[in-house]
Structures are given as C-alpha cells and as structure tokens.
Amino acid sequence: MVLRNSTQFYVDxxxxxxxxxxxxxxxxxxxxxxxxxxxxxxxxxxILAAAILSRGPxxxxxxxxxxxx
Numbered sequence: 325m326v327l328r329n330s331t332q333f334y335v336d337x338x339x340x341x342x343x344x345x346x347x348x349x350x351x352x353x354x355x356x357x358x359x360x361x362x363x364x365x366x367x368x369x370x371i372l373a374a375a376i377l378s379r380g381p382x383x384x385x386x387x388x389x390x391x392x393x
Contacts, residue, residue, distance in 0.1 A: 330358040368393070 334354045341347035375386045
C-alpha cells in the first residue's frame, strides 16, 4: 500500500528542501503525520479534479488553487 511509504517520502522531501525552515517544518509536522497528510492531499486533489471537471462556476478558482498547490 502506498501509505506505508509515506513517511519515507516526506523524509526524502525534507532532505531535498532548499531552506532550513522548510526542512524543519516537514520533519516536525509532515513526517510524524505522514499518513494523515497523504490522505488529506489525496482528498484535496480528488475534490479539486471533480470541481474542475464539473464545469461549474468554481472552475476558475479551482484552477488557481490547483496551480498554487
């Protein structure tokens, strides 16, 4: 299952961070909560994709949110 590797993914992300504050944030917040963060990111992306594909009035803000993310 992909969630088993989520901790290692965030550890690798911290190793590649360009700035020390980003690495510290990843190590202190994302690594201990890696499964929850992965589930939340996945849910955000699925909801965003559904909203964009709905072609409703929220398409433009959703595209901006997707680009910012």
